Amino acid sequence: MIETAEILKVFQQYRGDAIVVPGKGARYWNDISTRPNRDVHLMPVAMGGRASFAFGLALAQPDKKVVLFDTEGDLLMGLGTLSTIAEHQPKNFYHFLLDNECYATTGGQPVPNAKHIAYDVIARGAGYPHAYAYDNLESFAINVERILSQPGPAFVALKIVPEIENEPIGRRKRWTTRTREQVLKDLWQELGITH
Amino acid sequence: MTQSHEALLSPETVLGEMKKNDITHVVSLPDSETNWLYVLMKAEPSLTLVAVSREGLAHSAAAGLFVGGKRPIILIQNTGLMESGDSLRGWGLGLNIPVVLLVGYRGWTRHGVTQDTAAVYTERFLNAFGINYYLVENNGDAPRISMACEEARKTRRPVAVLVGDEYHGFNR
Numbered sequence: 001m002i003e004t005a006e007i008l009k010v011f012q013q014y015r016g017d018a019i020v021v022p023g024k025g026a027r028y029w030n031d032i033s034t035r036p037n038r039d040v041h042l043m044p045v046a047m048g049g050r051a052s053f054a055f056g057l058a059l060a061q062p063d064k065k066v067v068l069f070d071t072e073g074d075l076l077m078g079l080g081t082l083s084t085i086a087e088h089q090p091k092n093f094y095h096f097l098l099d100n101e102c103y104a105t106t107g108g109q110p111v112p113n114a115k116h117i118a119y120d121v122i123a124r125g126a127g128y129p130h131a132y133a134y135d136n137l138e139s140f141a142i143n144v145e146r147i148l149s150q151p152g153p154a155f156v157a158l159k160i161v162p163e164i165e166n167e168p169i170g171r172r173k174r175w176t177t178r179t180r181e182q183v184l185k186d187l188w189q190e191l192g193i194t195h
Numbered sequence: 196m197t198q199s200h201e202a203l204l205s206p207e208t209v210l211g212e213m214k215k216n217d218i219t220h221v222v223s224l225p226d227s228e229t230n231w232l233y234v235l236m237k238a239e240p241s242l243t244l245v246a247v248s249r250e251g252l253a254h255s256a257a258a259g260l261f262v263g264g265k266r267p268i269i270l271i272q273n274t275g276l277m278e279s280g281d282s283l284r285g286w287g288l289g290l291n292i293p294v295v296l297l298v299g300y301r302g303w304t305r306h307g308v309t310q311d312t313a314a315v316y317t318e319r320f321l322n323a324f325g326i327n328y329y330l331v332e333n334n335g336d337a338p339r340i341s342m343a344c345e346e347a348r349k350t351r352r353p354v355a356v357l358v359g360d361e362y363h364g365f366n367r
Contacts, residue, residue, distance in 0.1 A: 046285025056259020
């Protein structure tokens with residue numbers, strides 16, 4: 001299993017000018033990212049839609065790489081989104097899955113069949129042309145540049161160390177550094193989008 | 196009482212409303228009313244269809260499209276609308292997405308007692324979320340789709356259009 005922060009530090013080396021949807025990786029990504037105006041951290045929204053959201057963003061911005069750091073709990077709530085993504089084959093979409101095998105923010109209860117699901121196999125079966133799985137940092141670090149340099153969509157399942165939270169929500173440290181409105185405003189300014 | 200065919204809502208009219216409002220993407224899950232519209236949309240070069248497998252995913256996909264600078268519309272049935280409640284709350288309302296929800300109003304009737312619980316709960320559901328809605332039954336009502344698009348843009352909120360034409364050939 002890999003520490004989330006280590007994954008993100010390695011990824012940062014190859015990020016380029018990609019738009020990043022950091023998901024729950026944001027707790028570390030906010031300190032690692034050097035292009036915050038291209039980071040789309042919008043939590044909390046509604047669980048189950050993060051991959052669809054990032055896919056929509058990729059579809060709308062086909063000339064820019066969109067990198068998603070998803071979680072297995074979120075993906076399992078909307079697994080059918082893999083078939084939608086695969087149907088459109090967005091060449092600019094890179095789907096990383098942070099799999100800690102549990103619902104960490106609710107106390108660490110396991111997701112269904114936590115230890116025996118092969119998310120890369122599911123993604124490949126849904127129609128992703130490239131799907132990988134890594135459970136150690138070395139293998140990920142060796143391959144991530146190649147994965148990001150080839151056309152997407154690509155799916156990368158990563159086994160991560162669970163960081164279980166039992167504190168009442170009101171007492172938890174907030175990771176957000178900007179409001180949702182500010183995140184969108186910064187992104188739109190960065191990309192030259194006017195609504 | 197019978198209605199003339201001209202009085203009904205044609206898929207061509209709905210497509211025309213989408214084009215008039217510069218819709219770029221239709222995020223949809225097919226329902227019993229929209230097959231012919233689906234065929235027309237597939238053939239329309241200005242539109243990209245995004246087929247989802249559960250209606251909740253439509254709200255997040257549409258949010259991503261809007262955030263990326265596009266103008267999506269969501270095309271689903273009232274049954275799926277109700278299934279998608281938390282996504283509508285978090286993505287559509289939470290991110291202030293100005294999207295029109297074109298909702299097939301399954302079970303709706305002007306006559307007698309409404310038997311289908313899908314119809315019974317539809318407007319109550321929308322009211323619970325504070326989402327404004329327009330009923331569209333025939334071509335004469337079609338400008339309401341443009342009104343809904345304009346309202347969504349002005350208010351930065353989802354606005355619903357209920358398509359109450361399940362039994363009159365919208366599906367051909």
